[in-house]
Amino acid sequence: MVTVDTGYAESMTDAPLWSFLGPAGTFTEMALRQVAPLNVELDPCQDVPTALDRVRSRAAEAAVVPMENSVEGGVNATLDNLVASTPLVITAEMAVPITFVLAGRPGTRLEDVTGISTHPHAWAQCRGWVHHNLPEARYVAGTSTSAPAQALANGEEAGYQAVLCNALAAQTYGLEVIAGGVADNPDAVTRFVKVTRPGRVGEPSGADKTTLMVQLPHNHSGALLNMLEQFSARGVNLSRIESRPVGDSLGRYRFSLDIEGHVREERVQAAFIGLHRTCPMVRFLGSYPRLDARPVTVLAGTSDKDFVVARSWVADVLEGRAL
Numbered sequence: 001m002v003t004v005d006t007g008y009a010e011s012m013t014d015a016p017l018w019s020f021l022g023p024a025g026t027f028t029e030m031a032l033r034q035v036a037p038l039n040v041e042l043d044p045c046q047d048v049p050t051a052l053d054r055v056r057s058r059a060a061e062a063a064v065v066p067m068e069n070s071v072e073g074g075v076n077a078t079l080d081n082l083v084a085s086t087p088l089v090i091t092a093e094m095a096v097p098i099t100f101v102l103a104g105r106p107g108t109r110l111e112d113v114t115g116i117s118t119h120p121h122a123w124a125q126c127r128g129w130v131h132h133n134l135p136e137a138r139y140v141a142g143t144s145t146s147a148p149a150q151a152l153a154n155g156e157e158a159g160y161q162a163v164l165c166n167a168l169a170a171q172t173y174g175l176e177v178i179a180g181g182v183a184d185n186p187d188a189v190t191r192f193v194k195v196t197r198p199g200r201v202g203e204p205s206g207a208d209k210t211t212l213m214v215q216l217p218h219n220h221s222g223a224l225l226n227m228l229e230q231f232s233a234r235g236v237n238l239s240r241i242e243s244r245p246v247g248d249s250l251g252r253y254r255f256s257l258d259i260e261g262h263v264r265e266e267r268v269q270a271a272f273i274g275l276h277r278t279c280p281m282v283r284f285l286g287s288y289p290r291l292d293a294r295p296v297t298v299l300a301g302t303s304d305k306d307f308v309v310a311r312s313w314v315a316d317v318l319e320g321r322a323l
C-alpha cells in the first residue's frame with residue numbers, strides 16, 4: 001500500500017486550536033497573534049463566554065479574551081465568566097494599542113452616517129469623537145468591532161452605515177475608511193489574556209503578576225480593610241482592584257485583583273493563606289509573567305529566604321533549640 005503524505009492531515013491534528021472573540025479582524029485576534037504558535041488554528045467565537053467554554057469543554061486548547069482597557073476599565077464579561085463555572089487560569093497577558101477607523105461600504109460619506117456600530121468598549125473610547133463629528137449618529141451595539149464590519153460588508157447590517165473597527169478589519173472586509181485615527185485618547189491600550197485549563201503552576205520568572213477573585217464576608221465591618229491587610233502585611237503590591245456585584249442581592253460584592261508576585265513565592269502564599277482563613281471565597285486565576293517584564297520589588301523581610309529563615313527559627317523554638 002502506498003501512503004501519500006500531504007502534510008495536511010498532520011497539520012489538522014497537531015495544530016493547537018485557540019478560541020477568541022471573533023470574527024476575524026478583532027483586536028483580540030491581534031493580541032492572539034502576539035503569543036500563539038505559528039501553526040495555530042483559529043476558533044473565532046461570537047462572545048467571551050463562548051470562547052472560554054470552548055476551553056472548558058476541551059474543544060480548544062487556549063482562549064484569548066479582552067481583560068482590561070485603559071479608558072473603560074475591566075471587561076466584565078471576562079472578569080465574571082472566569083469565576084462563573086469550571087475554573088480556568090490566565091497564563092499570559094498581552095497589550096494592544098487601540099485606535100479605530102470609521103469605515104463603511106465603498107462610497108459612504110461622513111454625512112451619510114446616521115448610525116454606527118461597534119463593541120461597547122470601542123464605543124466608550126470614541127464617544128467624544130462621535131459627539132463632535134456626528135452628533136446625531138445613533139449607536140448600535142456590536143458583539144465585537146469586526147462583527148458589524150462583516151455584517152456591513154455582507155449587507156446584513158441593521159440601523160447603521162458605518163462601523164468603528166481597526167484598519168485591518170476594514171481592509172479584510174473590503175470596507176472604505178471614512179475617517180482614520182479615531183480615538184478620544186490616542187494612547188489607549190487594552191490588555192488581553194491567554195486562558196487555559198488549570199494545571200501544575202509553573203516556576204516564577206521574577207517579574208510576575210497573579211490574578212484572583214475574592215468574596216468578602218457579608219455585613220462585616222472592616223472586611224475590605226482586612227482583605228487589603230493580608231497583602232500589605234506581606235509587602236505584596238496590588239496593581240488592579242475592581243468590585244463586581246455577586247448578582248444575588250444588592251450590596252454583595254466580589255473583588256477582582258491583580259497583585260505583583262507569583263503564587264510560588266512565600267509572601268504571596270502567606271497572603272493567600274490569610275485570605276482563605278478570613279474570606280468565604282478565594283479563586284486563584286493564574287500567575288504569569290508581567291507584560292513589562294519589570295522585576296517585582298521585594299520589600300525587606302518579605303523575600304522567600306526571610307520566610308524560610310523565620311520558619312526554621314520557629315522549628316528551633318519548638319525543639320527547645322532557640323529561646
Ligand SMILES: O=C(O)C(=O)Cc1ccccc1
Pocket residue numbers: 021025026027028029066069098119121122143144145146190
Ligand atoms: O471587538 C474587538 O475587536 C475586541 O477585541 C474587543 C475590544 C473592543 C474594543 C477595545 C478593545 C477590545
